[in-house]
Amino acid sequence: MRPARWLGFIAATTIFAAQLTTPAAASTDCPATVDDKAFPSAAKLRDLNATVAGFGVRATGSPAHNRLISWLERRVSHLPGMSVRSERIPIQRWQPGPGLLLSGGAVPVASAIPYSALGLRSGELIALPLGTPITAANSRGKVVLRSFPPVDRGYLAEPVLDRDMTDAGIAGAAGVVVALPFPHDQVRGYWDPHTGTHYRVPGVFIGSDAAARLQVGTRTTIGVLAARLPAVTRSLIATLPGQSSERIVIDTNTDGVGWVQENGTVGLLALAEHFARLPLRCRPRTVEFVFATAHLHRSSEGSEVRARALDADYDKGSVAFAFVLEHLGTREFLPVNGSLQPTGAAELSGWFAGSPALAQAAAVALAGRAVDRTFVLPGSDLPVPGRVPPQCSFGGIGTHFHSHLVPTMAMISGPWTLWAPSFGAEAVDHERMRRQVLAAGDAILALAPVPRDQIAGPYLDFRRARAAGAPTCSHDLPPAWAPRK
Structure with missing residues (x-):
């Protein structure tokens, strides 16, 4: 609440x-x-x-x-x-590890989105406004950049984050980048969603200062170096x-x-x-x-x-x-x-x-x-x-x-x-x-x-x-x- x-x-x-x-x-x-x-x-x-x-x-x-x-x-x-x-x-x-983002050079990653898919994927970086559904038509093979939802407290964003990661997997996106509205040093290690749902795409959080370095339309590589095991x-x-x-x-x-x-x-x-x-x-x-x-x-x-x-x-x-x-x-x-x-x-x-x-x-x-x-x-x-x-x-x-x-x-x-x-x-x-x-x-x-x-x-x-x-x-x-x- x-x-x-x-x-x-x-x-x-x-x-x-x-x-x-x-x-x-x-x-x-x-x-x-x-x-x-x-x-x-x-x-x-x-x-x-x-x-x-x-x-x-x-x-x-x-x-x-x-x-x-x-x-x-x-x-x-x-x-x-x-x-x-x-x-x-x-x-x-899901054993957490570092996230990776290459878009015209290395971009600092605050954390991997919990339970996101492992490995490296590449595609064109596109920015989709909040409220625009992630679909195969607009996102297949692409890295989707989203702003963090405008909420009173961070935990209230979980349903939106979970839906975006789920939709990106169904759409066949290469990955999801979520830009938090605060600088990298404040959001290092950010952890949410905590549903325990293993997602089908890699995802990372970045701070507002890192987001300013991204260039929409360029080829971008996203990766999550984590582990999954029983x-x-x-x-x-x-x-x-x-x-x-x-x-x-x-x-x-x-x-x-x-x-x-x-x-x-x-x-x-x-x-x-x-x-x-x-x-x-x-x-x-x-x-x-x-x-x-x-x-x-x-x-x-x-x-x-x-x-x-x-x-x-x-x-x-x-x-x-x-x-x-x-x-x-x-x-x-x-x-x-x-x-x-x-x-x-x-x-x-x-x-x-x-x-x-x-x-x-x-x-x-x-x-x-x-x-x-x-x-x-x-x-x-x-x-x-x-x-x-x-x-x-x-x-x-x-x-x-x-x-x-x-x-x-x-x-x-x-x-x-x-x-x-x-x-x-x-x-x-x-x-x-x-x-x-x-x-x-x-x-x-x-x-x-x-x-x-x-x-x-x-x-x-x-x-x-x-x-x-x-x-x-x-x-x-x-x-x-x-x-x-």
């Missing part, structure tokens, strides 16, 4: 509110909120985030990604009471027993490209360490920490695999709710005179919540930790009457759990730096990240003893309606391969 539109949704939708009633606590000396003094400092969170980012580009199933997963596994395995298992997913992985990737599922086997599931993804995508791993580590320190009497429910794979390879999305399992388990009474953390502590960067500049404010963020009890817990936690520019919302898409749930999207991987009718909260932002790893540590305010993770922990503690049906609210009616044949959200994943011409 466009972050700039969240304010409109606040006016257009009713933010849930309800007074939580809690059963008798197992012990009166258990904390009601996370102990601020015992929680990792902002400096410690920054160090952890530096370690995660230091693995480099964690393309799904790549050696760097596997090393990160092993590092996470060692950390959580050492926590008292924690058991860890893996959920393995076979994929056709692999098995894995999600980590770390389980911390509580007084009940009923689970609270906290999820994020492990594959990523920088300090923002995906720093939810840092939040999950901090929360896992916090809850592992609590005595058993202070954990009314079991807590499951899911370090999911394949969000950068959404054709095999690990969070979707986990959501399907929780959907099947929910009616057995073994699941209380799910909570997803993504893109924490982000700073706002906006276009100014052809480059991205920090505004000094936090990036707008959403805390999506699908029931009154979840929304109330979110609102109280945000206020308690003074987390600004964050809005509690029931969804990021327009409601569809008669569908269960009426709003499908939680803006990210929280969508998988919510659309499977598992009571869900999801904290997410979508800054320009999400897919632009060149901004590094500058993209993240770790003091803000800390407040967000503390708020997440506070909400979990507040909800831990609340009766399951009260947490669920409308989800129980949604599940009954689905069983009776009501339409629901699509769970289709992107295709593993783009269609051929």
Whole structure:
């Protein structure tokens, strides 16, 4: 969802509110909120985030990604009471390499478009305006130059980029060049789409300064020096027993490209360490920490695999709710005179919540930790009457759990730096990240003893309606391969 539109949704939708009633606590000396003094400092969170980012580009199933997963596994395995298992997913992985562009000389390439075809191809360079479909009639055998779509935030361009790469393959184009509206140094390593769909043509991103060097009408060579090969990737599922086997599931993804995508791993580590320190009497429910794979390879999305399992388990009474953390502590960067500049404010963020009890817990936690520019919302898409749930999207991987009718909260932002790893540590305010993770922990503690049906609210009616044949959200994943011409 466009972050700039969240304010409109606040006016257009009713933010849930309800007074939580809690059963008798197992012990009166258990904390009601996370102990601020015992929680990792902002400096410690920054160090952890530096370690995660230091693995480099964690393309799904790549050696760097596997090393990160092993590092996470060692950390959580050492926590008292924690058991860890893996959920393995076979994929056709795409190992990124450099892009090449020769057009009257070498042109600097910011990055290869993820999952684009390998090898070198040549053809006349043509410029097609946005909105003009890529077809065999205008593009066969040619290298297509496109401008990056004019969007509020970069992630909103993914559907257009995906369609252009797919259409270029069907049309028999030689390749696709996408010119970003920012200089090369700011867009080095740009990574999107992250559908996991293997395209039939090579594609590259270039910065605005490099685009000025291109000469339309000249013979141009485009290339992607990457690799495709079968692999098995894995999600980590770390389980911390509580007084009940009923689970609270906290999820994020492990594959990523920088300090923002995906720093939810840092939040999950901090929360896992916090809850592992609590005595058993202070954990009314079991807590499951899911370090999911394949969000950068959404054709095999690990969070979707986990959501399907929780959907099947929910009616057995073994699941209380799910909570997803993504893109924490982000700073706002906006276009100014052809480059991205920090505004000094936090990036707008959403805390999506699908029931009154979840929304109330979110609102109280945000206020308690003074987390600004964050809005509690029931969804990021327009409601569809008669569908269960009426709003499908939680803006990210929280969508998988919510659309499977598992009571869900999801904290997410979508800054320009999400897919632009060149901004590094500058993209993240770790003091803000800390407040967000503390708020997440506070909400979990507040909800831990609340009766399951009260947490669920409308989800129980949604599940009954689905069983009776009501339409629901699509769970289709992107295709593993783009269609051929």
